[in-house]
Amino acid sequence: MTxxxxxxxxxxxxxIGAAVRLKNAGVHDFVLLERAGAIGGTWRDNTYPGCxxxxxxxxxxxxxxxxxxxxxxxxxxxxxxxxLEDVVDRFGVRPHVRFHTEVLEATWTGTDWHIRTSTGxxxxxxxxxxxGPLSDPQIPDVPGLAGFxxxxxxxxxxxxxxxxxxxxxxxxxxxxxAVQFVPQxxxxxxxxxxxxxxxxxxxxxxxxxxxxxxxxxFSSAALTQKVARAGVYLTREAxxxxxxxxxxVLRAGELAARAHIRRSVRNPELRAAVTxxxxxxxxxxxxxxxxxxxxxxxxVSLIPAGLRAVDGHTVIASDDTRRDVDAIIFxxxxxxTDMPVAQRVVGRDGIRLSDRWAGGMEALRGTTVHGYPNFFxxxxxxxxxxxxxxxxxxxSQLNYLIxxxxxxxxHGLATVEPRADAQERWNATLHRRMKRTVxxxxxxSSWYQDSSGRVTTQWPGxxxxxxxxxxxxxxxxxxxxxxxxxxxxxxxxxAAGDR
Numbered sequence: 001m002t003x004x005x006x007x008x009x010x011x012x013x014x015x016i017g018a019a020v021r022l023k024n025a026g027v028h029d030f031v032l033l034e035r036a037g038a039i040g041g042t043w044r045d046n047t048y049p050g051c052x053x054x055x056x057x058x059x060x061x062x063x064x065x066x067x068x069x070x071x072x073x074x075x076x077x078x079x080x081x082x083x084l085e086d087v088v089d090r091f092g093v094r095p096h097v098r099f100h101t102e103v104l105e106a107t108w109t110g111t112d113w114h115i116r117t118s119t120g121x122x123x124x125x126x127x128x129x130x131x132g133p134l135s136d137p138q139i140p141d142v143p144g145l146a147g148f149x150x151x152x153x154x155x156x157x158x159x160x161x162x163x164x165x166x167x168x169x170x171x172x173x174x175x176x177x178a179v180q181f182v183p184q185x186x187x188x189x190x191x192x193x194x195x196x197x198x199x200x201x202x203x204x205x206x207x208x209x210x211x212x213x214x215x216x217x218f219s220s221a222a223l224t225q226k227v228a229r230a231g232v233y234l235t236r237e238a239x240x241x242x243x244x245x246x247x248x249v250l251r252a253g254e255l256a257a258r259a260h261i262r263r264s265v266r267n268p269e270l271r272a273a274v275t276x277x278x279x280x281x282x283x284x285x286x287x288x289x290x291x292x293x294x295x296x297x298x299x300v301s302l303i304p305a306g307l308r309a310v311d312g313h314t315v316i317a318s319d320d321t322r323r324d325v326d327a328i329i330f331x332x333x334x335x336x337t338d339m340p341v342a343q344r345v346v347g348r349d350g351i352r353l354s355d356r357w358a359g360g361m362e363a364l365r366g367t368t369v370h371g372y373p374n375f376f377x378x379x380x381x382x383x384x385x386x387x388x389x390x391x392x393x394x395x396s397q398l399n400y401l402i403x404x405x406x407x408x409x410x411h412g413l414a415t416v417e418p419r420a421d422a423q424e425r426w427n428a429t430l431h432r433r434m435k436r437t438v439x440x441x442x443x444x445s446s447w448y449q450d451s452s453g454r455v456t457t458q459w460p461g462x463x464x465x466x467x468x469x470x471x472x473x474x475x476x477x478x479x480x481x482x483x484x485x486x487x488x489x490x491x492x493x494x495a496a497g498d499r
Contacts, residue, residue, distance in 0.1 A: 006030035006405065007115055007124035007205075009103050009341060012041020014130030014378035015396050016061060016084060019093040021398045027303055032093070033117060034101035039088055042134045048177060049184035051077035054205075054287045058229040059236070059389045060312040062087065066225050069219030074207040074287075075301035078497045106149035107346040108373060111414070113120040126405060130378040131341040134334045134455070140172075155181060156334070158379075162327065166190050170315045170325040172307050174200055176286055178331030183217045188295055193315070193323045194295065197306040199446065201280045202255050205287040233463075236388045240462045243281050245387055245439035256279045264292030281386060294456060304407065333447055339472050347372040347419070359455040364418040365470055367397050373417040373479075374403050380432055384448070384457040385398025385465070386439075393459070396467045403473040415481040422477035433460040 008015045011034040022030050038044055053060050057070035060080070065087045070136040071079055086220060088094050093227055100116040106127055112125040145152070153159045155177040168191040170196065178194070179202065186192055218225040242249035257280060258442050265271040276283075296475055305317040313324045339361070342353035348371050356371060363369050363380035368376055377403075383393050408416060431454070439448045439455045448457045459466055 002099050002120075002122040004029050004031050004122065004124050006126045006128060007106075007113065007122065008032045008128040008130055009106075010034065010041060010098055010132060010135070011039040011088075011428050012130065012132050012135075013045065013062075013084070013391055014132060015039075015041070015128075016087055016093060017391075017394050018128055018130055018378065019096055020062075020064065020087070020091045020402065023091065023093075027405060030096060031122070032097045033101045033115070034097055034099050034117070035102050036167040037096060037099050039094075039122060040073055040084050042156075043077055045085060045135070046077060046156045046158075046177070048155045048181045049083070049161070050180040051177075052180060053077075053080060054176065055236075055389045056232045056306035057201045057210075058392055059227060059232045062391060063229075065090065066218075066229070067223075068225055069215055070210055072207055072209055074205065080433040103341075103344055105344050105346065108348050108375075109227075110348075113374065117322050126374045126376070127336040127345075128376045128378065128401065129380075131339070131343065133339060133379055133384070136335045136340045137330075138142060138333050138335050140307070142307055144312075145328075147312070148310050148328060149313060150325065152330075153332045154332070159399065161295055164189050164327065167326040169193070170195065170307075170323060170328045171331060172328065173331035173333070174198075175331055175333055176284060177333075179286045179288045179291045181329075181331070182290070183294040186300055190299065191323075191325075192297075192300045194300065194302050195307050195315075195317060196273070196302055196304050198278075198283070199276045199304075200293055201276050201281060201284050202286045203253065203257055203262065203333075204260055204289050205289050205290075210302050218479075233388065236459050237464065239387045239461055242438070243302070244433070244460045244462075247279050247281065247436075247441055250280045250438060253285070261292060261346055265296050267296055268273050270296060270302060271402060273302055276444075278444035281438040282444035283446040283448075284386065304342065306310050338450075345372065345375065347375075356434050360450050360452060362423065364423040364426050365400065366459070366466075366468065367400055368416075368418045368478075369417045369421045370423045373415040375380050376404070381456050382427075383459050385463065386457060388463050393466060396463075396470045399467075403471075407473050407475065411475075411480075412483045414481050414483045415479075416473075416475070417479045419477055419479055430460060431455075434458075 006022060011032045030120040039367050053075055056073050057075040059065055064071050066286050067083050104116045104118060106113050106115045115124060116123050137156045141156055151162050162425060164185050169189045170193045171182055172195045196493045241341050242248055261271055303317045303321050305319040307315060308318040309316045314322050315325055316322050332356060335412045342357055343351040363377060363381045366380040366383035378394055378397050385393060404416060436457050439458050448455050450456045
């Protein structure tokens with residue numbers, strides 16, 4: 001059976017970043033376990049029309065791998081996917097990736113992780129879950145959906161073989177994905193029915209092409225791109241107080257969003273239907289210049305209700321509105337507060353991480369979990385952002401991971417496991433701070449909250465503060481077990497042989 005020092009689940013931004021940083025730290029005995037046949041994570045899977053990032057390109061990239069060739073200020077999915085492919089090849093990561101290798105279960109044996117995959121078993125001293133929160137689509141259990149005679153798909157599993165031209169299409173959901181793909185398909189379909197349970201706040205998207213001259217400057221003078229990145233970072237960071245300290249500050253953004261609605265929507269009834277009733281920032285703030293005009297088009301109808309049932313070709317809203325359609329597209333998000341990877345991780349006491357988290361996700365510094373030795377999460381509980389780049393968070397957690405791995409090597413540690421009291425103190429402080437945030441006080445329900453209403457996804461502070469609390473691995477917060485001396489290991493092995 002193959003044994004590696006570190007096994008990483010996933011090859012999106014988190015997995016690729018972990019691979020590069022491990023190599024730079026002198027750790028070469030690692031693998032990336034990727035269930036698909038290519039790298040990229042969410043930027044490989046989401047190929048729906050109009051798919052793009054809502055964080056400016058210079059910030060939505062690794063600090064150690066700048067890209068002076070970004071074509072737009074907000075890059076589209078193909079450009080981000082190309083960037084990740086380039087990083088993998090530039091830093092020699094590809095030989096470490098095992099494609100078509102899905103992790104079925106990872107179990108702590110007392111000394112290491114036994115990992116059962118679709119292509120065979122392996123063991124690892126350290127397990128890193130970098131599967132990401134946007135990896136498993138969520139489709140609601142709608143009565144009659146299984147009997148729908150037309151086409152059905154989720155936005156992250158786009159059916160490019162199906163021609164939407166001239167079809168009657170229902171879109172379920174008005175979140176980040178729908179806001180991007182609806183304007184792309186609207187001109188081509190015969191009828192488009194959009195089911196909206198809750199209207200999102202939408203601000204104009206300040207997107208533009210990056211000129212050839214700008215790209216030339218970025219290529220020839222690396223400092224200029226660092227300055228551009230810093231400018232974007234500081235501008236985004238300036239909005240933090242509104243999200244986490246004084247949500248009333250966000251009223252200025254609401255005024256801008258309302259003005260955006262007035263400029264874009266002619267129909268007064270539609271204008272009322274797309275105006276949110278909660279504080280801006282409570283749910284994810286979206287960016288679009290063409291969403292409202294698409295909804296205002298003559299072949300589009302907005303139903304301000306959720307999907308209740310399906311009867312043959314007929315979709316039925318919770319307000320009993322009915323439409324006959326040929327295709328149903330779900331823009332209903334992902335399993336975020338119930339990470340599917342947690343169902344596959346079994347810890348020290350034989351407890352699945354999903355069971356441990358039955359009352360809500362918790363971790364120490366968003367990265368490690370009591371009861372799961374030598375286990376690290378990237379984009380774990382309470383590490384999400386509403387204002388900045390998740391790549392910044394990933395790099396912060398990578399600092400923590402690499403310091404932990406090198407600390408184990410330096411001090412001869414076989415296992416590190418967070419102390420229960422340290423994890424409890426961390427989460428008590430975190431959720432005390434969470435009470436004043438817009439996600440807790442803004443008057444909405446969102447995927448930031450779990451089924452009990454606790455906000456278990458978001459970080460209640462600035463990204464710089466998160467960088468500070470993950471800058472170093474504090475052994476005082478951990479139970480430590482040293483590697484047995486050579487003679488002791490030989491005696492243990494002999495005793496095992498005698499049995």
